[in-house]
Amino acid sequence: MRIHHRRRGGWQKKEEGLQYRANEAIIALDVSVIDEEGKFLGTMKTADALALARERGYDLVEVSPKETTPVCKFLDFGQFKYQKEKEQRIQKARAKKVDVKGIRLSVKMGQHDIDIRVNQAKEFLADGDKLKIEIMLRGREKEHGNLAFQRIKDFLTEIEKTYPLVIEQPTSRAGGNVSTIVGRKS
Secondary structure (H helix, E strand, C coil): CCCCHHHHCCCCCCCCCCCCCEHHHCCCCEEEEECCCCCEEEEEEHHHHHHHHHHHCCEEEEEECCCCCCEEEEECHHHHHHHHHHHHHHHHHHCCCCCEEEEEECCCCCHHHHHHHHHHHHHHHHCCCEEEEEEECCHHHHHHHHHHHHHHHHHHHHHHCCCCEEEEEEEEEECCEEEEEEEECC
């Protein structure tokens, strides 16, 4: 039998960002009031400020709720909410997401394979991503972990001929894995 997610109430969209109170939703008794032109009118009772805002044809919006006496402004609430949502969308679009791309090497890997991985790493760094370089040691390779450290060191020096690197996580061994995380120096 199929479970309907709408009936369970599971997939509702959660509200994100700042929540602004307006008009009757303002719970403070006294508020500092700024009119529609940006002039400070002083501190007054919320009911009086609401009556004055309605008289002028605006909504009373709480723009700074964390103050000791919350700051309220005469605004068109719908337009104000739209502007704030628009700012959040622009900010989200400008945010650069940095991925960590993985490159797996081997102790017994041939030079041609290493050259291919180096070119791949350079492409990832050109895109602004970080690299996790990893060697998985198998069988008797676990006894010679120093070879894995040397292989990673040689790999990094090959990349540094093109891009200066910053080491995010130094080369370390955890069980049968030897790994490091590096990024491009800005």
